[in-house]
Amino acid sequence: MRTAYTADQIRAAERALMAELPHGTLMQRAAAGLAAACADLLGRVYAARVVLLVGGGDNGGDALYAGALLARRGARVGAVLAGSRTHEAGLAAFLDAGGRVTGGEAIEEADLVVDGLVGIGATGALREPYGALAAAAGSAPGLVVAVDVPSGVDAGTGRVEGPAVRATLTVTMGAYKTGLLVDPGAAYAGAVELVDIGLGPYLPEPDAVAQEAADVHALLPRPVAESDKYRRGVLGVAAGSDLFTGAAVLAVGGALRAGAGMVRYAGTSAPVTQVRAHWPEAVVTLLDAPSIEHVGRVQAWVLGPGLGTGDWAHELAAAVLASDVPVLVDADGLTLVARDRDLLRRDAPVLLTPHAGELSRLMGVGRDAIEAARLEHARDAAGELGVTVLLKGSTTVVADGAGPARVNTTGTSWLAAGGTGDVLSGVAGALLAQGLGCFDAASCAAYLHGLAGRLAAAGAPLAAADVAEAVPAAIRAVAGRREPERTPPGRRSFAR
Numbered sequence: 001m002r003t004a005y006t007a008d009q010i011r012a013a014e015r016a017l018m019a020e021l022p023h024g025t026l027m028q029r030a031a032a033g034l035a036a037a038c039a040d041l042l043g044r045v046y047a048a049r050v051v052l053l054v055g056g057g058d059n060g061g062d063a064l065y066a067g068a069l070l071a072r073r074g075a076r077v078g079a080v081l082a083g084s085r086t087h088e089a090g091l092a093a094f095l096d097a098g099g100r101v102t103g104g105e106a107i108e109e110a111d112l113v114v115d116g117l118v119g120i121g122a123t124g125a126l127r128e129p130y131g132a133l134a135a136a137a138g139s140a141p142g143l144v145v146a147v148d149v150p151s152g153v154d155a156g157t158g159r160v161e162g163p164a165v166r167a168t169l170t171v172t173m174g175a176y177k178t179g180l181l182v183d184p185g186a187a188y189a190g191a192v193e194l195v196d197i198g199l200g201p202y203l204p205e206p207d208a209v210a211q212e213a214a215d216v217h218a219l220l221p222r223p224v225a226e227s228d229k230y231r232r233g234v235l236g237v238a239a240g241s242d243l244f245t246g247a248a249v250l251a252v253g254g255a256l257r258a259g260a261g262m263v264r265y266a267g268t269s270a271p272v273t274q275v276r277a278h279w280p281e282a283v284v285t286l287l288d289a290p291s292i293e294h295v296g297r298v299q300a301w302v303l304g305p306g307l308g309t310g311d312w313a314h315e316l317a318a319a320v321l322a323s324d325v326p327v328l329v330d331a332d333g334l335t336l337v338a339r340d341r342d343l344l345r346r347d348a349p350v351l352l353t354p355h356a357g358e359l360s361r362l363m364g365v366g367r368d369a370i371e372a373a374r375l376e377h378a379r380d381a382a383g384e385l386g387v388t389v390l391l392k393g394s395t396t397v398v399a400d401g402a403g404p405a406r407v408n409t410t411g412t413s414w415l416a417a418g419g420t421g422d423v424l425s426g427v428a429g430a431l432l433a434q435g436l437g438c439f440d441a442a443s444c445a446a447y448l449h450g451l452a453g454r455l456a457a458a459g460a461p462l463a464a465a466d467v468a469e470a471v472p473a474a475i476r477a478v479a480g481r482r483e484p485e486r487t488p489p490g491r492r493s494f495a496r
Ligand SMILES: NC(=O)C1=CN([C@@H]2O[C@H](COP(=O)(O)OP(=O)(O)OC[C@H]3O[C@@H](n4cnc5c(N)ncnc54)[C@H](O)[C@@H]3O)[C@@H](O)[C@H]2O)[C@@H](O)CC1
Pocket: 014, 015, 018, 026, 027, 028, 030, 031, 055, 056, 057, 058, 059, 060, 062, 083, 117, 118, 119, 120, 121, 122, 123, 124, 125, 126, 127, 128, 130, 147, 148, 149, 173, 197
């Protein structure tokens, strides 16, 4: 499990650790880790052309000390001093090691640019000349390593308000910052490497957590000797309509592949015909009224994909939400509850799975505002509505209003295709039916769905049905603890 923190949490932990160590120790540890990561990335340090972008704070100090270490190994290191002041001791060490001060034009010629403009001390969009330097680093032909966080990315939220550095690698000090795991920040960070500077014992409860394969494996239900289809978990699916039959097929498919003991599908004649044709395993009820009276007992419901938003759909949604089992609400179901929030007044748990546009309608907040601060808005919605929220997107986040949020990093852009959300609903619904709580079901489903997307795509376009098909392979990969390839290169310890 990777744990992530806000800038304030990190600062407080650093203060506590620093009080026990000789002055400057932490920065030396940070710089040693940074220099080692740069050297690994360069391969050959001797004669490499390295340009440091140095801001006025300690982030610039990290860069200068690391630059000194690289210069001592024979790199040709220049520093662009961007602040009205510069870390004095760091600059002295840098010059002493043979580094020199240079202008911004050197960025064009560099094999490696080290972004030490700002770290966790930044506030708001980058001011000039930092903004122009960050943009120049972004279009530089060489490698770019960001120190602690890419400058221009808000460390705590991942928000990007203006120019920001696009890094090949971000070397982050002491602990992950939430903004490195959540888009848009995560996309700017590139790969993220953690340098252990001994902060661990001083860190509080994390702000956010990214599950890894072992964490998901530990939570996934597995059948035991005395399991039967009822005990493994029965999922009800109220999805699809005469206009949108595919959503029903895909949601049922996701659920069957994610281990539901049985899936009961309830719908009108066109989707019923399609579900029967695709999934003979499903138990199907043809509805002649918007009621679930004749569907049989289930342990959880998926409500909404392709359901429509008319009176029939509204009545069916009301019937499902009046049940006493957990309900996952997606797609058209979200439109219905946005129109009539009273539908959400129930005692049993609710899991909402919106994308940013759906959350925007639900909460009356602009879509752009949600995209810029995904975690914050997922948390707010969960708190206000008293539900668990899985906010879909390039990084999917899960919040339930209490404790650390979960951030999923297994996704792939190939998953931005019609119908993949219906599959996700089915997977999460199956986990709910098997007894996981909303928070665990949502985060494990996001992990498996992202991984299934990667396996199905393998670098080429996918169809939503391929994702459902690949869910068992994702579950096997998780059991074998195989992490998807975009996990960070790991951590380096400079803790003592
Ligand atoms: N405190 C510590 O013990 C450690 C700090 N470390 C490094 O120190 C960093 C934090 O250092 P600081 O607290 O000095 O802060 P930063 O260096 O992150 O930023 C502060 C500087 O940036 C300027 N600035 C702030 N917002 C700006 C904006 N929007 N546009 C342009 N300039 C802006 C400020 O005027 C100030 O000069 C960490 O990110 C990390 O890199 C590491 O060396 C590890 C140990």
